[in-house]
Amino acid sequence: xxxxxxxxxxxxxxxxxRYGEKPKELYEPIRYxxxxxxxxxxPLLVLLSAKMFDEDVEKALLPAAAxxxxxxxxxxxxxxxxxxxxxxxxxxxxxxxxANTAILSGDVMLVxxxxxxLGVEQDKLALVLRLFSRTAAxxxxxxxxxxNFERRExxxxxxxxxxxxxxxxxxxxFSLELGAIxxxxxxxxxxxxxxxxxxxGIAFQLRDDLLDVYGDKDKFGKQVGGDILSxxxxxxxxxxxxxxxxxxxxxxxxxxxxxxxxxxxxxVKAVTEVYDQLNIRHQTEQQIDxxxxxxxxxxxxxxxxxxxxSTIRGLALQLMERDS
Amino acid sequence: xxxxxxxxxxxxxxxxxRYGEKPKELYEPIRYxxxxxxxxxxPLLVLLSAKMFDEDVEKALLPAAAxxxxxxxxxxxxxxxxxxxxxxxxxxxxxxxxANTAILSGDVMLVxxxxxxLGVEQDKLALVLRLFSRTAAxxxxxxxxxxNFERRExxxxxxxxxxxxxxxxxxxxFSLELGAIxxxxxxxxxxxxxxxxxxxGIAFQLRDDLLDVYGDKDKFGKQVGGDILSxxxxxxxxxxxxxxxxxxxxxxxxxxxxxxxxxxxxxVKAVTEVYDQLNIRHQTEQQIDxxxxxxxxxxxxxxxxxxxxSTIRGLALQLMERDS
Numbered sequence: 001x002x003x004x005x006x007x008x009x010x011x012x013x014x015x016x017x018r019y020g021e022k023p024k025e026l027y028e029p030i031r032y033x034x035x036x037x038x039x040x041x042x043p044l045l046v047l048l049s050a051k052m053f054d055e056d057v058e059k060a061l062l063p064a065a066a067x068x069x070x071x072x073x074x075x076x077x078x079x080x081x082x083x084x085x086x087x088x089x090x091x092x093x094x095x096x097x098x099a100n101t102a103i104l105s106g107d108v109m110l111v112x113x114x115x116x117x118l119g120v121e122q123d124k125l126a127l128v129l130r131l132f133s134r135t136a137a138x139x140x141x142x143x144x145x146x147x148n149f150e151r152r153e154x155x156x157x158x159x160x161x162x163x164x165x166x167x168x169x170x171x172x173x174f175s176l177e178l179g180a181i182x183x184x185x186x187x188x189x190x191x192x193x194x195x196x197x198x199x200x201g202i203a204f205q206l207r208d209d210l211l212d213v214y215g216d217k218d219k220f221g222k223q224v225g226g227d228i229l230s231x232x233x234x235x236x237x238x239x240x241x242x243x244x245x246x247x248x249x250x251x252x253x254x255x256x257x258x259x260x261x262x263x264x265x266x267x268v269k270a271v272t273e274v275y276d277q278l279n280i281r282h283q284t285e286q287q288i289d290x291x292x293x294x295x296x297x298x299x300x301x302x303x304x305x306x307x308x309x310s311t312i313r314g315l316a317l318q319l320m321e322r323d324s
Numbered sequence: 325x326x327x328x329x330x331x332x333x334x335x336x337x338x339x340x341x342r343y344g345e346k347p348k349e350l351y352e353p354i355r356y357x358x359x360x361x362x363x364x365x366x367p368l369l370v371l372l373s374a375k376m377f378d379e380d381v382e383k384a385l386l387p388a389a390a391x392x393x394x395x396x397x398x399x400x401x402x403x404x405x406x407x408x409x410x411x412x413x414x415x416x417x418x419x420x421x422x423a424n425t426a427i428l429s430g431d432v433m434l435v436x437x438x439x440x441x442l443g444v445e446q447d448k449l450a451l452v453l454r455l456f457s458r459t460a461a462x463x464x465x466x467x468x469x470x471x472n473f474e475r476r477e478x479x480x481x482x483x484x485x486x487x488x489x490x491x492x493x494x495x496x497x498f499s500l501e502l503g504a505i506x507x508x509x510x511x512x513x514x515x516x517x518x519x520x521x522x523x524x525g526i527a528f529q530l531r532d533d534l535l536d537v538y539g540d541k542d543k544f545g546k547q548v549g550g551d552i553l554s555x556x557x558x559x560x561x562x563x564x565x566x567x568x569x570x571x572x573x574x575x576x577x578x579x580x581x582x583x584x585x586x587x588x589x590x591x592v593k594a595v596t597e598v599y600d601q602l603n604i605r606h607q608t609e610q611q612i613d614x615x616x617x618x619x620x621x622x623x624x625x626x627x628x629x630x631x632x633x634s635t636i637r638g639l640a641l642q643l644m645e646r647d648s
Contacts, residue, residue: 020461026468077431081424100405100471103427107401108464110434115457118450125449126442133442136435137344140428144350147424 049179066116073109142167169201199295209234225268373503390440397433466491493525523619533558549592
């Protein structure tokens, strides 16, 4: 079964999910956010991981859906907290309805995510739910740290990596671990897949930070420099602040809190110049490579023939837009 | 083991719970709301139910705690939605911190509630989590209906009973069912306990509505007529509106949206007069009695000697402040 067939199976499972009917104010927002789409990368990782150990991935379909429902629950609640107007180019739930609706519909989504895991074989259920719960709490911790960092003057690179690990990476790691556990994979293989996913997740987020500044505008689909304009403490910004001399530091600081579109071009240009002086692009690429190599090291350690691991390896490379 | 010893065991379990440490912004509000106390009625029902079937209730302690953590999660999120300034006489979490904190800490509480159930014996785990999840979703549905009703002109008595069943009663029912299941009670006994709890829950909420108008001010601890002042659609109000003649209806409607303290006494007096004319007090007492008798009928149907059921029966009577 190739990746396209898996995707189709997954999409079929997702669109067949029933969250509830009444009251409609509670359930319509769930159907709305789930219909916004997205790359469905997390549930796909569950299935690809499962497929490494057993071609028959039927029993991984609902657990894969659980991960996607959980992910969208976090988006629904994060969007309230971040006051985000748009999600995937459409109105966010709290904008289209209101914050109360987004709170309560999100709560039910978390419940439904757990329910989708309850079909897991009895002897694996407690373990799966324990790991899922740990991951869920970590994702919340990551979101809290992200909000804390916005209000803080100083954030270290180490703290930043810890935050994106919790907020973004651990759910990718869990997705891969879940697929392995469902198919009865050896514990060490499941753990290596978890570590592979965590590290790919970190690399992926760093790459996101990088592309925001150095990405191809047409390819990336977002405004170049959006993070700079909104004073976001990304890996690039934190590295620059750590290494800047007094003048460079002053340049960055002088642009802070200026977020108006009219000065956007000047601000992005000025901060990018500092980045260029400090060779931030290259340093970030090195870090991405470091985490990616760590990830590959864990993939290599899995006790399976190379060809069984090639699809996941390929997907990771594709996420990184790399050739090898 | 008497009810006081059970309560002590329960309080010990609750105060020994560890929710997490970092970031403290996420976990402090959880410790705060859990320390506000309350009657702990739901976890106590879990233990009393468990004790009916087996004196050794050790294995029910963490599941009982799960129910209390879940209940406090719903309070934390409901208080945001209801813009409530106080909870048990103290600042609500969204007031003491902010709404984002209350959203995210609440989310983690729901995760922790699930985690506290994961020690349930393997062969019972899926069932327990399925019933818990169903109950959790129902409680959210009840809160949504409650919010809907605030904005609606017309609400039928039937719809109101449905709402309080979901919002309040089903968690009492689940608590009792949970205790029975954990001790391996026969399915029919667990189901009768669930029905007993649901009906006691409805009766209890109706009694709450009644006491708000006809309660002894000193005993009840709240301002008499608070529901009338805030135009709350209680059982009493909805029954009155259904049975009022045109003049009585106009009296009630003329006071609507007048919530200032300066007119409080006059408003409460005027609406209570209409209630008195329509004999609403007696009708509500009849309804409470109806649901209470339904509850007792289910308790009687449980296949255990009478003395095993006397503590729960006594507690229900106590909740109703009845002698028999």
